[in-house]
Amino acid sequence: MxxxxxxxxxxxxxxxxxxxxxxxxxxxxxxxxxxxxxxxxxxxxxxxxxxxxxxxxxxxxxxxxxxxxxxxxxxxxxxxxxxxxxxxxxxxxxxxxxxxxxxxxxxxxxxxxxxxxxxxxxxxxxxxxxxxxxxxxxxxxxxxxxxxxxxxxxxxxxxxxxxxxxxxxxxxxxxxxxxxxxxxxxxxxxxxxxxxxxxxxxxxxxxxxxxxxxxxxxxxxxxxxxxxxxxxxxxxxIRYLGPLREEPKPAYLHSGTSSAEIGKRGEFAAQILWLERNERILYKPSLYANAETVSLGNAVNDTFRRFGIADGIEVKSEESVTYQILFPLMGHKGKKHVTIADVGFGVSQLLPIVVMGLRSQSSSLLLFEQPEIHLHP
Known part of the structure; x- marks a missing residue:
């Protein structure tokens, strides 16, 4: 190390x-x-x-x-x-x-x-x-x-x-x-x-x-x-996430590559989250909590709940050609969802960080370049 x-x-x-x-x-x-x-x-x-x-x-x-x-x-x-x-x-x-x-x-x-x-x-x-x-x-x-x-x-x-x-x-x-x-x-x-x-x-x-x-x-x-x-x-x-992130989209096209990394702009976040949603990872929900083995999808959902951003997210794919990241519509009693393009811009900045961090080994060195333009006041 x-x-x-x-x-x-x-x-x-x-x-x-x-x-x-x-x-x-x-x-x-x-x-x-x-x-x-x-x-x-x-x-x-x-x-x-x-x-x-x-x-x-x-x-x-x-x-x-x-x-x-x-x-x-x-x-x-x-x-x-x-x-x-x-x-x-x-x-x-x-x-x-x-x-x-x-x-x-x-x-x-x-x-x-x-x-x-x-x-x-x-x-x-x-x-x-x-x-x-x-x-x-x-x-x-x-x-x-x-x-x-x-x-x-x-x-x-x-x-x-x-x-x-x-x-x-x-x-x-x-x-x-x-x-x-x-x-x-x-x-x-x-x-x-x-x-x-x-x-x-x-x-x-x-x-x-x-x-x-x-x-x-x-x-x-x-x-x-x-x-x-x-x-x-x-x-x-070393895992790197650059400052210019992928813009939030209603749907993301399949990249045609099985890249193990999230991409310099986080452009593979939706694809990786879909393909590895059931992969088991070691997840520690908080500093003082015990680590537990859960699926990547459940770990991402729990992280967003703890941030108070969303009560879970859903990823869908159309024949592994396109991928959608869906968030539950706040204040709606049904199961209506909106895409990541319809929620706050900061969510699209945060998602690649969460996915990248949860997928990484404890020995990894994660490099995040986060200029002040993306920081909330």
């Missing part, structure tokens, strides 16, 4: 400092103060990890941001050669107890323990580089991973490298296979996008024919576990 993060030289920020992520984190400020920039810094990494080409280390042209060069992101509009943007994350991950003795031989744990808390600091930067005979492209300029057990005064492990063809620095017990030596050197660091996963070694020994042998060595678990966690958090667990 990401505990905090920060960026440097990114658009409006020379340095954001540490931004701690709590169960609810509110970023508020005047216009053009950088609120959206903070979200964009995370969405840029998310769209990179979603790119089907693992060789793209930073994707500037994806579904959240569309840029043509790195300098468009740089603080103070530097030249392409001087532009370098940096990220820093602090993660808390779990490492299996059975793996721990290899790295922490003096550690004593109870028999009931199955997981140990691993704290990791990950920092990396991007800049435009040009290899001989190649075009200039964005690459990871520096990478630094520091990790240790929480509440344990034991060894700390480090993995650092700069560029793609330099010697990586690896420190810590139990990771000899990753260490360079007199008989081998590290040629490069490989992986998917900006996340390293293996080292490329070249043999230096005799006989001469062995000098051309190259071998891949995967990162030890002490490094691989937090890096996988970071990639998962950024790619799969």
């Amino acid at each position: 990401i505990k905090k993060f920060g960026v440097k030289n990114f658009k409006a920020f020379k340095d954001t400092g540490d931004i701690e992520l709590k169960p609810m984190t509110v970023v508020a400020g005047p216009n053009s103060s950088g609120k959206t920039t903070i979200l964009q810094s995370l969405l840029l990494l998310k769209q990179t990890l979603e790119n089907k080409n693992p060789g793209v280390e930073l994707d500037l042209d994806g579904r959240f941001m569309q840029l043509t060069s790195l300098k468009e992101l740089g603080f103070g509009k530097p030249s392409s050669q001087k532009c370098e943007i940096s990220y820093a994350f602090t993660l808390e991950t779990e490492i299996p107890v059975k793996v721990a003795p290899r790295y922490f031989p003096n550690l004593t744990v109870s028999e009931e323990s199955h997981q140990l808390s691993l704290l990791s600091d990950v920092a990396f930067s991007f800049r435009c580089m040009r290899a001989p005979g190649e075009k200039q492209r964005i690459q990871v300029a520096k990478f630094d991973l520091q990790t240790h057990l929480d509440d344990f005064a034991g060894p700390r492990f480090s993995f650092r490298y700069a560029g793609k063809e330099v010697t990586a620095q690896v420190g810590g017990a139990g990771i000899d296979r990753m260490q360079p030596g007199r008989d081998r050197k590290i040629l490069a660091v490989g992986g998917a996008h900006f996340v390293p996963s293996f080292l490329l070694f070249k043999r230096l020994g005799n006989p001469p024919e062995e000098r051309t042998q190259v071998a891949e060595v995967w990162l030890d678990q002490i490094f691989a576990i937090p890096l996988r966690e970071l990639a998962t958090e950024l790619e799969r667990n």
Whole structure:
């Protein structure tokens, strides 16, 4: 889980400092103060990890941001050669107890323990580089991973490298296979996008024919576990709802996609609510209530009742081609309903937030961009 993060030289920020992520984190400020920039810094990494080409280390042209060069992101509009943007994350991950003795031989744990808390600091930067005979492209300029057990005064492990063809620095017990030596050197660091996963070694020994042998060595678990966690958090667990929501409509057309996300404008809310209305979710109706397993449809209805907005809503579909969101007509004794287009505009702003929140796992990071134009006086 990401505990905090920060960026440097990114658009409006020379340095954001540490931004701690709590169960609810509110970023508020005047216009053009950088609120959206903070979200964009995370969405840029998310769209990179979603790119089907693992060789793209930073994707500037994806579904959240569309840029043509790195300098468009740089603080103070530097030249392409001087532009370098940096990220820093602090993660808390779990490492299996059975793996721990290899790295922490003096550690004593109870028999009931199955997981140990691993704290990791990950920092990396991007800049435009040009290899001989190649075009200039964005690459990871520096990478630094520091990790240790929480509440344990034991060894700390480090993995650092700069560029793609330099010697990586690896420190810590139990990771000899990753260490360079007199008989081998590290040629490069490989992986998917900006996340390293293996080292490329070249043999230096005799006989001469062995000098051309190259071998891949995967990162030890002490490094691989937090890096996988970071990639998962950024790619799969971030959910984003933008400021320009889908206008309320009498009926919504089927999107033709089985998107698992609500959409940047909440445009898939009606479709998802219909298709997953009977899916069982873990629902906690209030802060002090016990969690219970209910259907998504019932959870949405209960949420709107608690907000005092409607005594339940109904979703209808015509052969999965169109979807309607219906609200009971207030003050009417019968079962007459009106569509979401006939109720307050704020309801259409709230519905995607409710559906998105109820469908998300506890480990998800939900990003809501809610400008003051949509706030009720």
